[in-house]
Amino acid sequence: MRKVLLPALIILAAVVLLTRIFFLQVIDDSFKLKSENNAIKIKYDYPERGYMYDRFGKLLVANQPSYDIMVVPREIKNLDTLEFCQLLNVTKEDFIKKVAKAKIYSPRLPSVFVSQLNKSEFAAFQEKIRKFEGFYVQKRSLRDYEVDYGANIFGSITQVNESQLKKNPYYNSGDLIGRQGVEESYEEVLRGVKGVKYIQKDKYNREIGSYKEGKYDTIAVQGEDINLSIDAELQRYGEQLMINKRGGIVAIEPKTGEILALVTAPSYDPGILVGRQRSKNYTLLYHDSIAKPLYDRGLLAEYPPGSPFKILTGLIGLQEGVIDEKTTFVCHHGFSYGRGRFMKCHSHPASQQLNNGIYNSCNTYFAQTYMLTINKYKNPGKAVDVWSNHLKSFGLGTFMGYDLPTGKRGNIPTSKTYDKIYPSGGWRSTTIVSNSIGQGEVLMTPIQLANMMATIANQGHYYTPHIIKKIEGEKIDKKYTTRHETSIDKKYFPPVIQGLYDVFNFGTGRSLKVSGIEICGKTGTAENFAKINGKRTQLEDHSIFVAFAPKDNPKIAIAVMVENGGYGAAIAGPIASLMIEQYLRKRITRTDLETRILNSNLKPRYAILGGMEAGSAVESTPKDPRLQAKIIATTPPVQKQVKVDTTKQN
Missing domain, CATH: 3.40.710.10 (DD-peptidase/beta-lactamase superfamily)
Structure with a gap:
């Protein structure tokens, strides 16, 4: 009996492993999307963040269009670095640092090279984008504040850092996240859900259409609007x-x-x-x-x-x-x-x-x-x-x-x-x-x-x-x-x-x-x-x-x-x-x-x-x-003191 048991266990384990491998490689190919596959390009569609209103419905925080220049380091070819740097108003030294940082994150995945271009900056770059292989434009939305007060309440949005990338797989390098205030507390409500498109490429690195006819593509979902209790x-x-x-x-x-x-x-x-x-x-x-x-x-x-x-x-x-x-x-x-x-x-x-x-x-x-x-x-x-x-x-x-x-x-x-x-x-x-x-x-x-x-x-x-x-x-x-x-x-x-x-x-x-x-x-x-x-x-x-x-x-x-x-x-x-x-x-x-x-x-x-x-x-x-306009010269408060007797306790 003992002579049969050990070979039987080995055979059973092998069958289970082979069955799982067959399922992953032949039947379910969704894991291909999670790998750095040269034949598949991932594009994200970032939704608008939810608007903020006060308790009476007054609009406080809306959105405005913005454009990021993204880089895929492995795809950079025949680049006129001087013209590129002049167009985006960056130095050659900054160019080298940014590309190096992007390579560390991933040579094959996109990273933000320059963030938050306005409409005129984007238009100038868009005219010549065909000359800069490895770079493309990612449209996003930034906050548009309808009031000039309440900064401590709203907080702000900023790019995710390395620590946040490790903690939350939802975010990728260059993504925006709420920091401080309501933006941080209600990040998951306000951010919405980004859409994903998988693009098939041929052996010449040309886009030839949606991967699996868009089977795995998702649509962006806009963030929820919220009313604050603030008057x-x-x-x-x-x-x-x-x-x-x-x-x-x-x-x-x-x-x-x-x-x-x-x-x-x-x-x-x-x-x-x-x-x-x-x-x-x-x-x-x-x-x-x-x-x-x-x-x-x-x-x-x-x-x-x-x-x-x-x-x-x-x-x-x-x-x-x-x-x-x-x-x-x-x-x-x-x-x-x-x-x-x-x-x-x-x-x-x-x-x-x-x-x-x-x-x-x-x-x-x-x-x-x-x-x-x-x-x-x-x-x-x-x-x-x-x-x-x-x-x-x-x-x-x-x-x-x-x-x-x-x-x-x-x-x-x-x-x-x-x-x-x-x-x-x-x-x-x-x-x-x-x-x-x-x-x-x-x-x-x-x-x-x-x-x-x-x-x-x-x-x-x-x-x-x-x-x-x-x-x-x-x-x-x-x-x-x-x-x-x-x-x-x-x-x-x-x-x-x-x-x-x-x-x-x-x-x-x-x-x-x-x-x-x-x-x-x-x-x-x-x-x-x-x-x-x-x-x-x-x-x-x-x-x-x-x-x-x-x-x-x-x-x-x-x-x-x-x-x-x-x-x-x-x-x-x-x-x-x-x-x-x-x-x-x-x-x-x-x-x-x-x-x-x-x-x-x-x-x-x-x-x-x-x-x-x-x-x-x-x-x-x-x-x-x-x-x-608002910052007043002060120092931090004195937070603690010894026991006192005072005539001014009224």
């Missing part, structure tokens, strides 16, 4: 208000989580990243270490949230039962705690309860509330984790899951944070009390601040923020319609919301009222430090404002962060109130306020950060006027 006019207005400033604005519709505006400043015209100058312009943007125009501050910049964080301190105190609406703390211009330390507070009546504690932005009230929350538990480590978990239920301290490819977690400390900072132990509520007023180790991004306000507007729930509103012929991901509940009971939100409303009636936002619109909001001022010439230097504070409106049935929640903007009601507050009125009324009644903000110029403050005299930093911006 185009609100986005444009936000970018105008942020000219000569640095920071971010995020506006969200509370009942859906749709992002209404996502502003970063400085910004740039998205049209400069289209055409043959794209690479040059992108390099200028990338290396601009002063302005950082490619840095999306709305999603990436992590700031101490300052006084807006007191809202959460109050809600957690209510949920943990350490305070109620009537709990009273006495504030004598500040709060004494632990070994003679003193947290200053600005002037207001001494006796503070929840309502006036919010609208007066009393440091003492919220420091006491925080300490009671921590001291409720015998173990401060457990207490901090309870506090931290409440905050995380608001989507803080983690990536929020929105549909844009970039972002930061922010920071919500836990017991592990302080065990690491204080390895010998001994930390307690007085050690970390600066968390109560949004300083200490707490960091938040503008989109997290905006989502926090959307959650409060909804009285305890939120939907994951997202930029997509509609995809033609498809449903959006259900995670954007899934409701997330916080750990705070709904009954605790109304008194806090009343306090936020009274900010505009009796508190720090009195000067920001908009007649006829009930706004709930909170000013904030966060201290700001930077190293200048090796020395830790206190600079102008960051200006913060968060709000939602109207008070009942809220339609917009917003967070505004202006770096080095000073007092919260000085710059960020006016911007927020103007944005709210623009969205709800489509017009501005406080034109005096609008004029002041449009004319506000913070560049001298940013120049100090660069170690330069006021005004000189602007010379570091690119010379291209389309770049200069």
Whole structure:
């Protein structure tokens, strides 16, 4: 039996292999198309990318025709290199490098030699293309931006790199792919499906018709159109208000989580990243270490949230039962705690309860509330984790899951944070009390601040923020319609919301009222430090404002962060109130306020950060006027700082 088994297995294996080989070589010849077959030429038909519209149907991004010169290195014959280079305005050295690079990819397959010719350049080359064997024209479509704002939202399209080629077999050398923003997040939706044609060639390398009568040819499928959740006019207005400033604005519709505006400043015209100058312009943007125009501050910049964080301190105190609406703390211009330390507070009546504690932005009230929350538990480590978990239920301290490819977690400390900072132990509520007023180790991004306000507007729930509103012929991901509940009971939100409303009636936002619109909001001022010439230097504070409106049935929640903007009601507050009125009324009644903000110029403050005299930093911006139009000379934000005591937490 054993003597028969081994030969039988060998014969069986041989039959299986021969059968498979026969099938592949005789019956199914589709694998020939995947080989570098000299007798078959592959031509691709690239579809138009899907258009982008705003939430109201305004066209934002369309397409324009473009032409690439493709090269098949093995087919280059009898080429007049000088004439060819002059026609395409390339040097002989560049010609040699490009052909060598194409050979590395494949001697037999096409590669892009020169990309994105315009119509006139294409016409000049087309007249003489018969003289240049091995080269042909590939028609594509490039983006045509209908607006000069929203660059951080749209992203751009660029050629695939080697890493992407290895990861995704759909792409070939020279193909275009979405990079950053919506173009990257929704690449598979927007790109469509390219068509393929297989052309049979004879022994003289002449095309003689479709391979197998077009049996394997496919038709290009155009990309799907999409509607973004953005209000185009609100986005444009936000970018105008942020000219000569640095920071971010995020506006969200509370009942859906749709992002209404996502502003970063400085910004740039998205049209400069289209055409043959794209690479040059992108390099200028990338290396601009002063302005950082490619840095999306709305999603990436992590700031101490300052006084807006007191809202959460109050809600957690209510949920943990350490305070109620009537709990009273006495504030004598500040709060004494632990070994003679003193947290200053600005002037207001001494006796503070929840309502006036919010609208007066009393440091003492919220420091006491925080300490009671921590001291409720015998173990401060457990207490901090309870506090931290409440905050995380608001989507803080983690990536929020929105549909844009970039972002930061922010920071919500836990017991592990302080065990690491204080390895010998001994930390307690007085050690970390600066968390109560949004300083200490707490960091938040503008989109997290905006989502926090959307959650409060909804009285305890939120939907994951997202930029997509509609995809033609498809449903959006259900995670954007899934409701997330916080750990705070709904009954605790109304008194806090009343306090936020009274900010505009009796508190720090009195000067920001908009007649006829009930706004709930909170000013904030966060201290700001930077190293200048090796020395830790206190600079102008960051200006913060968060709000939602109207008070009942809220339609917009917003967070505004202006770096080095000073007092919260000085710059960020006016911007927020103007944005709210623009969205709800489509017009501005406080034109005096609008004029002041449009004319506000913070560049001298940013120049100090660069170690330069006021005004000189602007010379570091690119010379291209389309770049200069929006790029403001700035430096990256100071992202983290030590615990502070401040009189400016309002």
